[in-house]
Amino acid sequence: xxxxxxxxxxxxxxxxxxxxxxxxxxxxxxxxxxxxxxxxxxxxxxxxxxxxxxxxxxxxxxxxxxxxxxxxxxxxxxxxxxxxxxxxxxxxxxxxxxxxxxxxxxxxxxxxxxxxxxxxxxxxxxxxxxxxxxxxxxxxxxxxxxxxxxxxxxxxxxxxxxxxxxxxxxxxxxxxxxxxxxxxxxxx
Numbered sequence: 504x505x506x507x508x509x510x511x512x513x514x515x516x517x518x519x520x521x522x523x524x525x526x527x528x529x530x531x532x533x534x535x536x537x538x539x540x541x542x543x544x545x546x547x548x549x550x551x552x553x554x555x556x557x558x559x560x561x562x563x564x565x566x567x568x569x570x571x572x573x574x575x576x577x578x579x580x581x582x583x584x585x586x587x588x589x590x591x592x593x594x595x596x597x598x599x600x601x602x603x604x605x606x607x608x609x610x611x612x613x614x615x616x617x618x619x620x621x622x623x624x625x626x627x628x629x630x631x632x633x634x635x636x637x638x639x640x641x642x643x644x645x646x647x648x649x650x651x652x653x654x655x656x657x658x659x660x661x662x663x664x665x666x667x668x669x670x671x672x673x674x675x676x677x678x679x680x681x682x683x684x685x686x687x688x689x690x691x
Contacts, residue, residue, distance in 0.1 A: 552684060552687060552688050553582075554587065555590075555687045555688075556580040556581070556680075556683070556684060556687065557580060557581050557584070557585075557586050557587045558586070558587050558588065558589055558590040558591065559580055559586075559589065559590070559591045559592070559593050559625070559683065559687075560586065560589035560591065560592045560593070560628075561573055561576050561577055561580070561592075561593045561595075562592055562593060562594045562595065564595050564597050565597075566597065566599070567668065568597065568599055568619065568668045568671070568672055569595070569597045571668065571669060571672040571673075572595070572597060572619075572621070572672040572675055572676055573595075575672055575673050575676030575677075576593070576676045576679060576680060579676055579677070579680040580680060580683070589628060590627065590628060590629070591625050591626060591627055591628060591634070592625070592626045592628055593623060593624075593625055593626075593679075593683065594623065594624050594626060595621050595622070595623045595679075596621065596622045596623075597619060597620070597621050598619070598620045598621075599617065599618070599619055599668075600617075600618045600620070601615050601616065601617055601618070602615065602616045602618070603615055604616055604644065612647060613646065613647055614644060614645060614646045614647055615644070615645055615647060615664070615667075616642055616643070616644045617642065617643050617644075617645070617664070617667045617668060617671050618640060618641070618642050618671075619640065619641045619642075619671045619672065619675050620638065620639075620640050621638065621639050621640070621641075621675055621679065622636075622637075622638045623636065623637060623638070623639070623679060624636035625683065625686065634686075635683075635686045637682065639675060639678045639679055639682065640675075641671045641672075641674040641675035641678065642671060643666075643667040643668070643670040643671040643674070644667070645663040645664060645666065645667040646663060647660050647663070648660055648663070
């Protein structure tokens, strides 16, 4: 057996031992971490998270984008089914803002970014106390056809803006639903 063969076998042994040590740390380290699936039936508190999400009343939000956000949240929390007797109410204050991007030499923007800012609070209906509050943001970019001087671009710009509102509302609803589910799985 040459020195080169001994060296290769030694490297293999050390690599195997290193992998075994890492696997051991991962196994023991994750054993007591308290990880449990968010969408599993029972939670740590013994409540069904899907049922708890259906017990959240989502208050009306003004504006078209607010209505879209509320509809996305209703579908996300109930799965399209009906709600149960509400235990909580989710109040959302929504603000829309636009920023121009890619401005031409003539000063015309060729695109915009829609930003939705939502401040929310979860109110327990039994005592009208705010139990969870926070803020989330969502953005969606879109192109402006009118910046190129195309005829009929008003319709294209309007459709692009509506599409951006829908995308931003969907993204924001997913974020809020996840934060709400995380709170309810922990403290409900």
